Amino acid sequence: MKFKKLSITLLTLILVMVLSFTILAKEAELRIYHVNDVHSRVEEDDYAGSMGYAKMATLIKEARREKENVMFLDAGDTFHGQTIANINQGESISHILDLMKLDALVLGNHDFNFGQARLNELAEMSNFPFLAANLVREDGKEIPYTKDYIIKEYDGFKVGIFGLATPETAYKTHPKNVEGLKFADPVKIAQKSVDQLKDKVDVVIALSHLGISEGSDYTSKMVAENVDGIDLIIDGHSHNVVESGLMVNDTMIVMAGEYSKYLGYVDLSFADGEITDLKANLIPREATKDVEEDYIISTVVDRINRANEVITSQVVGETAVELNGARGNVRTGETNLGNLIADALRHKFEADVALTNGGGIRASIAKGEVTQGDVITVLPFGNTAMLTKVSGADLKAALEHGISEYPATEGLFPQVSGVKFSFDGDAEPGNRIKKVWVAGEKLDPNKIYTVATNDFMKAGGDGYEMFAEAPILSEAGGLEEILIEYMDANSPVAPEVEGRIMAE
Known part of the structure; x- marks a missing residue:
């Protein structure tokens, strides 16, 4: 009886160990689509070279059907820029991105162009969060329309995403639009954000509107050079086309140009508690010639344009x-x-x-x-x-x-x-x-x-x-x-x- 009990106990222990090893060894993959500086270039446009949201939606929907884990992020300058957005102060863009199931957006400098009250209204009507960990009020009160970070879970591993807004917003939107706000040092806030997330998540992403322009006081390169623990920076602001990712120390920086000319994506593989592969790609508008526009998005855009046409035509x-x-x-x-x-x-x-x-x-x-x-x-x-x-x-x-x-x-x-x-x-x-x-x-x-x-x-x-x-x-x-x-x-x-x- 003792031998039999011992055998059962040993078998149970072995089974637990095997199951634990299987869980630890389980591989997971995540595809992260990203855009930046679309400036409400909603429609495909030969003149501007824009792909438009309807074709992007088709590509992202196809990936969601084929892959278990898909994320969609926007690196800012989203709600303002073209007539379709400006007439209704960004509401049309919020609606379209909701339909595309956007996971998060970092606030770009031009996202403040309608003022803070409108930004708060856009946050309330949007089903995705606005991120900006380095944005604070001078009076110390909470900002109702932003979050510092979010955490998403995929197949047993967790991804933390925090936002960095450019301090240039203080003078790259009308000063009245940022009254009472301060844009803290992105490098210091990035380190603080990593410290807050590192024990909670397996992968850390900075969703950034800093850019890599040498003319800026703060850039994503500076963040990557001075902050340990960021796996991926999805960037915007400087409108660069970063075709296969820019490695700075152990951090990859990606950016998808401007005006919806590109849809970027990063394929991330994860196993045994570690990122095992990280590959960046861009889909140029030229490669989407045979991609059909998503029916829902194109229909919504058409309806918005018809409503605006009385004014714009x-x-x-x-x-x-x-x-x-x-x-x-x-x-x-x-x-x-x-x-x-x-x-x-x-x-x-x-x-x-x-x-x-x-x-x-x-x-x-x-x-x-x-x-x-x-x-x-x-x-x-x-x-x-x-x-x-x-x-x-x-x-x-x-x-x-x-x-x-x-x-x-x-x-x-x-x-x-x-x-x-x-x-x-x-x-x-x-x-x-x-x-x-x-x-x-x-x-x-x-x-x-x-x-x-x-x-x-x-x-x-x-x-x-x-x-x-x-x-x-x-x-x-x-x-x-x-x-x-x-x-x-x-x-x-x-x-x-x-x-x-x-x-x-």
């Missing part, structure tokens, strides 16, 4: 040439669309000079009729026009600041009217401007000039602090209204690049 003018508003162009040099907008702004106030940030120009316009929707797409931020006055010295300082990050494609690059300047892009920032003329005459540093700009820059946005204390002489409507008015009076327009901005 109104023809407001005509252009005899293509108007160049491409991101890489308006942020590094003079373009004909930049000139047109600046001319309209200067004309509105009869100002000496007009200056607007290239980052506020979000699209090009094709030759032919121009609709209200086209203009809203180009100037989507709802910025108002303001007339101020500054000294010639401050005007030069503004131009110096505007080219300080050149040749990086930063939004502070100026588009101008009434002023002409040359600069050396290889010189040290702050000493790049060579010559400046206003109305054909050499700039007088002691003279007072009237300057038309937008309320974002007037408030010190994009770092234009020299405008913040300048007196406001007059205010007008939105930039889009001013451009529509100017085009209506001057169509057909045919602006040219005239040598207003000259790189030596």
Whole structure:
């Protein structure tokens, strides 16, 4: 009897050990789809090179049918940018992403463009969380529309996802949109987040809107270089196309370009308590030629567009040439669309000079009729026009600041009217401007000039602090209204690049 009991006990022990080993040794796989900086480019578009959400939804649904574990993450700048989003202040985007079963989103700087009250409403209507671990209120109160992190479980292993918002939000949205908020050091907060998660999860992901641009004070590279324990950074903000992942120390950084031109995915394999494989891929729009659009998403988009069409289809003018508003162009040099907008702004106030940030120009316009929707797409931020006055010295300082990050494609690059300047892009920032003329005459540093700009820059946005204390002489409507008015009076327009901005 003792031998029999011993045998049963031994067999039971062996069985428990085998089952335990099987559980520990069980392999699991997770596919993580990701997008960033879509800027509400919802539809497939030959002109912008966008894939659109409907084709993305098809690809993600197919993966969910074929694979047991699929995650979908968004690295920010999502709710704002195109007419389909701006007319209803992001509600349409929230609805579409809910239908696509988004798991989480990190707040990008442009996600604040409708203000905090609207952001809170979007959070309440969305079935996915907004992440931003480094976002805090100055008064110490809880922020109702964000979470620091979430934890998801797949086949016995847990994934922790925390968010990092760019501190550049403080000046890359209108200052009133972030009143009372502080953006803490992403590196310090990333380490704190890892410390909070490391004993709770098996895999740590940073969902980041920091980017990898050398012109930024904080980047995802810095986080990866200085924080141990992050397995994957899904990044946005700098619009880079990172085809197969960027390894920095033991952390992989991925990014999927911009404007839904790519759908990124990472295949993660996990076994015995460890990540055994991590592979990053991008699906370019060109590869989705034969992918059918998801019926539900395309139907919803069509319904939203029909509702908006009464407003957006109104023809407001005509252009005899293509108007160049491409991101890489308006942020590094003079373009004909930049000139047109600046001319309209200067004309509105009869100002000496007009200056607007290239980052506020979000699209090009094709030759032919121009609709209200086209203009809203180009100037989507709802910025108002303001007339101020500054000294010639401050005007030069503004131009110096505007080219300080050149040749990086930063939004502070100026588009101008009434002023002409040359600069050396290889010189040290702050000493790049060579010559400046206003109305054909050499700039007088002691003279007072009237300057038309937008309320974002007037408030010190994009770092234009020299405008913040300048007196406001007059205010007008939105930039889009001013451009529509100017085009209506001057169509057909045919602006040219005239040598207003000259790189030596």
